[in-house]
Amino acid sequence: MLRFFPNAKRSLDSLLNLITDLVADGLLFFRLLFRSRTALSAEVLFLRKQLAFYEERQVQPRRLNDSARFSLILWSRLCNWKEALVIVKPETLIGWHRKGFKLFWKWKSQAGRPRIPENIRKLIVKMAQENPTWGQARVAAELSVKLGIYVSPRTVRAYWPPETERRGHQRTSSQNWRTFVRNHAQSIVACDFLVVVTARFRTLYVFLLMEVGTRRIVHCNVTAHPTAAWTSQQLREAIPSTVS
Numbered sequence: 001m002l003r004f005f006p007n008a009k010r011s012l013d014s015l016l017n018l019i020t021d022l023v024a025d026g027l028l029f030f031r032l033l034f035r036s037r038t039a040l041s042a043e044v045l046f047l048r049k050q051l052a053f054y055e056e057r058q059v060q061p062r063r064l065n066d067s068a069r070f071s072l073i074l075w076s077r078l079c080n081w082k083e084a085l086v087i088v089k090p091e092t093l094i095g096w097h098r099k100g101f102k103l104f105w106k107w108k109s110q111a112g113r114p115r116i117p118e119n120i121r122k123l124i125v126k127m128a129q130e131n132p133t134w135g136q137a138r139v140a141a142e143l144s145v146k147l148g149i150y151v152s153p154r155t156v157r158a159y160w161p162p163e164t165e166r167r168g169h170q171r172t173s174s175q176n177w178r179t180f181v182r183n184h185a186q187s188i189v190a191c192d193f194l195v196v197v198t199a200r201f202r203t204l205y206v207f208l209l210m211e212v213g214t215r216r217i218v219h220c221n222v223t224a225h226p227t228a229a230w231t232s233q234q235l236r237e238a239i240p241s242t243v244s
Helices: 004-033 037-056 066-078 090-110 118-130 136-146 153-158 163-167 177-187 228-238
Strands: 189-197 203-211 217-223
Touching: 004 066, 066 090, 090 189, 118 136, 136 153, 203 228, 217 228
Parallel strands: none
Antiparallel strands: 189 203, 203 217
Protein backbone atom coordinates (compact mmCIF):
# COMPACT_ATOMS: atom_id res chain seq x y z
CA MET A 1 0.00 0.00 0.00
CA LEU A 2 2.83 2.39 0.79
CA ARG A 3 4.33 1.84 -2.65
CA PHE A 4 1.04 2.62 -4.35
CA PHE A 5 0.74 6.28 -3.31
CA PRO A 6 4.14 7.43 -4.68
CA ASN A 7 3.38 5.70 -7.98
CA ALA A 8 -0.09 7.25 -8.12
CA LYS A 9 1.32 10.68 -7.31
CA ARG A 10 3.99 10.28 -9.99
CA SER A 11 1.35 9.29 -12.56
CA LEU A 12 -0.86 12.22 -11.59
CA ASP A 13 2.03 14.67 -11.87
CA SER A 14 2.90 13.28 -15.28
CA LEU A 15 -0.72 13.64 -16.43
CA LEU A 16 -0.89 17.24 -15.18
CA ASN A 17 2.37 18.10 -16.95
CA LEU A 18 1.04 16.55 -20.15
CA ILE A 19 -2.20 18.56 -19.99
CA THR A 20 -0.32 21.77 -19.17
CA ASP A 21 2.11 21.32 -22.07
CA LEU A 22 -0.71 20.52 -24.50
CA VAL A 23 -2.67 23.60 -23.47
CA ALA A 24 0.43 25.78 -23.83
CA ASP A 25 1.22 24.30 -27.24
CA GLY A 26 -2.39 24.76 -28.34
CA LEU A 27 -2.40 28.43 -27.36
CA LEU A 28 0.88 28.96 -29.17
CA PHE A 29 -0.47 27.21 -32.26
CA PHE A 30 -3.57 29.42 -32.42
CA ARG A 31 -1.40 32.51 -31.89
CA LEU A 32 0.79 31.49 -34.82
CA LEU A 33 -2.28 31.09 -37.05
CA PHE A 34 -2.71 34.86 -37.10
CA ARG A 35 0.86 35.58 -38.15
CA SER A 36 1.76 36.20 -41.77
CA ARG A 37 3.10 33.39 -43.92
CA THR A 38 6.29 35.34 -44.57
CA ALA A 39 7.03 35.72 -40.84
CA LEU A 40 6.39 32.03 -40.21
CA SER A 41 8.63 30.96 -43.11
CA ALA A 42 11.43 33.23 -41.85
CA GLU A 43 11.08 31.86 -38.32
CA VAL A 44 11.18 28.26 -39.57
CA LEU A 45 14.34 28.99 -41.54
CA PHE A 46 15.84 30.80 -38.51
CA LEU A 47 15.15 27.80 -36.24
CA ARG A 48 16.50 25.31 -38.81
CA LYS A 49 19.75 27.26 -39.01
CA GLN A 50 20.16 26.90 -35.27
CA LEU A 51 19.38 23.19 -35.39
CA ALA A 52 21.90 22.76 -38.18
CA PHE A 53 24.51 24.39 -35.95
CA TYR A 54 23.81 21.91 -33.14
CA GLU A 55 23.92 19.03 -35.62
CA GLU A 56 27.26 20.23 -36.93
CA ARG A 57 28.69 20.42 -33.40
CA GLN A 58 27.10 17.00 -32.66
CA VAL A 59 25.39 18.26 -29.52
CA GLN A 60 23.36 15.42 -27.99
CA PRO A 61 19.80 16.49 -27.06
CA ARG A 62 18.35 15.62 -23.69
CA ARG A 63 15.95 12.69 -23.36
CA LEU A 64 12.36 13.74 -24.09
CA ASN A 65 9.64 13.31 -21.49
CA ASP A 66 6.21 11.81 -22.16
CA SER A 67 4.52 15.15 -22.78
CA ALA A 68 7.13 16.11 -25.39
CA ARG A 69 6.72 12.75 -27.16
CA PHE A 70 2.94 13.10 -27.23
CA SER A 71 3.22 16.68 -28.49
CA LEU A 72 5.52 15.64 -31.35
CA ILE A 73 3.13 12.84 -32.33
CA LEU A 74 0.16 15.23 -32.24
CA TRP A 75 1.70 18.02 -34.33
CA SER A 76 3.26 15.57 -36.79
CA ARG A 77 -0.27 14.99 -38.16
CA LEU A 78 -0.33 18.57 -39.49
CA CYS A 79 3.00 18.83 -41.32
CA ASN A 80 5.64 16.92 -43.23
CA TRP A 81 7.37 15.71 -40.08
CA LYS A 82 10.06 13.67 -41.88
CA GLU A 83 11.70 16.86 -43.17
CA ALA A 84 11.42 18.66 -39.81
CA LEU A 85 12.51 15.79 -37.55
CA VAL A 86 16.02 16.29 -36.18
CA ILE A 87 16.47 15.17 -32.58
CA VAL A 88 15.32 11.54 -33.06
CA LYS A 89 15.14 9.03 -35.89
CA PRO A 90 11.91 8.59 -37.89
CA GLU A 91 11.63 5.01 -36.58
CA THR A 92 11.61 6.39 -33.03
CA LEU A 93 8.66 8.70 -33.72
CA ILE A 94 6.76 5.86 -35.41
CA GLY A 95 7.51 3.70 -32.38
CA TRP A 96 6.00 6.36 -30.11
CA HIS A 97 2.87 6.38 -32.25
CA ARG A 98 2.59 2.59 -32.05
CA LYS A 99 3.03 2.70 -28.29
CA GLY A 100 0.30 5.31 -28.03
CA PHE A 101 -1.97 3.14 -30.18
CA LYS A 102 -1.34 0.14 -27.91
CA LEU A 103 -2.13 2.19 -24.80
CA PHE A 104 -5.29 3.53 -26.43
CA TRP A 105 -6.45 0.07 -27.48
CA LYS A 106 -5.64 -1.34 -24.04
CA TRP A 107 -7.75 1.38 -22.44
CA LYS A 108 -10.50 0.79 -25.01
CA SER A 109 -10.51 -2.96 -24.36
CA GLN A 110 -10.91 -2.59 -20.60
CA ALA A 111 -14.47 -1.43 -20.98
CA GLY A 112 -17.05 -4.19 -21.01
CA ARG A 113 -20.38 -5.28 -19.69
CA PRO A 114 -20.57 -6.49 -16.09
CA ARG A 115 -21.30 -10.14 -15.44
CA ILE A 116 -24.96 -11.05 -15.04
CA PRO A 117 -26.14 -12.33 -11.63
CA GLU A 118 -25.06 -15.83 -10.61
CA ASN A 119 -28.61 -17.19 -10.44
CA ILE A 120 -29.20 -16.21 -14.09
CA ARG A 121 -25.90 -17.81 -15.12
CA LYS A 122 -26.90 -21.06 -13.41
CA LEU A 123 -30.34 -20.87 -15.03
CA ILE A 124 -28.78 -20.56 -18.50
CA VAL A 125 -26.61 -23.62 -17.88
CA LYS A 126 -29.59 -25.59 -16.54
CA MET A 127 -31.81 -24.70 -19.50
CA ALA A 128 -29.07 -25.65 -21.96
CA GLN A 129 -28.46 -29.01 -20.28
CA GLU A 130 -32.14 -29.91 -19.95
CA ASN A 131 -32.96 -28.88 -23.53
CA PRO A 132 -30.12 -30.13 -25.76
CA THR A 133 -31.94 -29.15 -28.97
CA TRP A 134 -32.23 -25.49 -27.97
CA GLY A 135 -29.79 -22.94 -29.26
CA GLN A 136 -28.56 -19.77 -27.64
CA ALA A 137 -31.21 -17.64 -29.34
CA ARG A 138 -33.96 -19.95 -28.10
CA VAL A 139 -32.69 -19.78 -24.52
CA ALA A 140 -32.51 -15.98 -24.70
CA ALA A 141 -36.07 -15.86 -26.09
CA GLU A 142 -37.40 -18.17 -23.35
CA LEU A 143 -35.81 -16.04 -20.66
CA SER A 144 -37.24 -12.79 -22.04
CA VAL A 145 -40.75 -14.02 -22.92
CA LYS A 146 -41.52 -16.32 -19.99
CA LEU A 147 -39.38 -14.87 -17.18
CA GLY A 148 -38.87 -11.25 -18.19
CA ILE A 149 -35.09 -11.60 -18.09
CA TYR A 150 -33.72 -9.68 -21.07
CA VAL A 151 -30.35 -11.00 -22.24
CA SER A 152 -28.98 -11.25 -25.76
CA PRO A 153 -27.93 -14.52 -27.43
CA ARG A 154 -24.34 -13.26 -27.28
CA THR A 155 -24.62 -12.94 -23.49
CA VAL A 156 -26.06 -16.46 -23.31
CA ARG A 157 -23.14 -17.72 -25.37
CA ALA A 158 -20.68 -16.35 -22.80
CA TYR A 159 -22.08 -18.75 -20.18
CA TRP A 160 -22.97 -21.63 -22.52
CA PRO A 161 -21.82 -25.02 -21.13
CA PRO A 162 -19.47 -27.24 -23.15
CA GLU A 163 -21.13 -29.58 -25.63
CA THR A 164 -20.15 -32.70 -23.64
CA GLU A 165 -21.72 -31.35 -20.43
CA ARG A 166 -24.76 -30.16 -22.30
CA ARG A 167 -25.68 -33.37 -24.09
CA GLY A 168 -24.18 -35.93 -21.73
CA HIS A 169 -25.10 -39.42 -22.91
CA GLN A 170 -28.34 -38.30 -24.58
CA ARG A 171 -28.74 -38.59 -28.31
CA THR A 172 -31.05 -36.27 -30.17
CA SER A 173 -32.45 -36.47 -33.64
CA SER A 174 -31.59 -32.84 -34.31
CA GLN A 175 -28.56 -32.26 -36.49
CA ASN A 176 -25.67 -30.30 -35.04
CA TRP A 177 -24.70 -26.84 -36.18
CA ARG A 178 -21.81 -27.97 -38.38
CA THR A 179 -24.05 -30.35 -40.31
CA PHE A 180 -26.74 -27.68 -40.65
CA VAL A 181 -24.27 -25.16 -42.07
CA ARG A 182 -22.84 -27.75 -44.48
CA ASN A 183 -26.32 -28.62 -45.77
CA HIS A 184 -27.53 -25.04 -46.15
CA ALA A 185 -24.32 -23.10 -46.79
CA GLN A 186 -25.40 -22.03 -50.28
CA SER A 187 -28.43 -20.18 -48.92
CA ILE A 188 -26.94 -18.67 -45.74
CA VAL A 189 -25.38 -15.23 -45.37
CA ALA A 190 -23.42 -14.08 -42.33
CA CYS A 191 -23.10 -10.48 -41.17
CA ASP A 192 -21.14 -8.76 -38.44
CA PHE A 193 -19.62 -5.45 -37.33
CA LEU A 194 -15.84 -5.02 -37.25
CA VAL A 195 -14.14 -2.27 -35.26
CA VAL A 196 -11.36 -0.28 -36.93
CA VAL A 197 -9.30 2.41 -35.19
CA THR A 198 -7.78 5.03 -37.50
CA ALA A 199 -4.37 6.67 -37.17
CA ARG A 200 -6.01 9.53 -35.27
CA PHE A 201 -7.67 7.10 -32.83
CA ARG A 202 -11.12 7.49 -34.35
CA THR A 203 -13.33 4.41 -33.99
CA LEU A 204 -15.13 3.25 -37.14
CA TYR A 205 -17.56 0.36 -37.52
CA VAL A 206 -17.40 -1.82 -40.63
CA PHE A 207 -20.57 -3.71 -41.58
CA LEU A 208 -19.76 -6.87 -43.52
CA LEU A 209 -22.14 -9.34 -45.14
CA MET A 210 -20.76 -12.55 -46.64
CA GLU A 211 -22.14 -15.64 -48.38
CA VAL A 212 -21.22 -18.67 -46.29
CA GLY A 213 -21.04 -21.13 -49.18
CA THR A 214 -18.82 -19.10 -51.54
CA ARG A 215 -17.11 -16.81 -48.98
CA ARG A 216 -17.99 -13.93 -51.29
CA ILE A 217 -18.39 -10.45 -49.79
CA VAL A 218 -21.93 -9.39 -50.66
CA HIS A 219 -21.94 -5.96 -49.05
CA CYS A 220 -19.58 -3.74 -47.04
CA ASN A 221 -19.93 -0.25 -45.61
CA VAL A 222 -18.38 1.94 -42.90
CA THR A 223 -19.92 4.32 -40.38
CA ALA A 224 -18.86 6.12 -37.22
CA HIS A 225 -22.34 5.90 -35.65
CA PRO A 226 -24.06 2.54 -36.27
CA THR A 227 -27.80 2.57 -35.66
CA ALA A 228 -30.63 0.12 -36.23
CA ALA A 229 -31.97 2.22 -39.11
CA TRP A 230 -28.52 2.36 -40.76
CA THR A 231 -28.07 -1.42 -40.38
CA SER A 232 -31.52 -2.11 -41.83
CA GLN A 233 -30.67 0.06 -44.83
CA GLN A 234 -27.47 -1.94 -45.42
CA LEU A 235 -29.49 -5.17 -45.40
CA ARG A 236 -31.96 -3.69 -47.89
CA GLU A 237 -29.13 -2.72 -50.22
CA ALA A 238 -27.43 -6.10 -49.92
CA ILE A 239 -30.59 -8.22 -50.09
CA PRO A 240 -33.36 -6.36 -51.94
CA SER A 241 -35.98 -8.88 -50.77
CA THR A 242 -35.28 -8.07 -47.09
CA VAL A 243 -38.33 -6.85 -45.24
CA SER A 244 -37.73 -4.10 -42.70
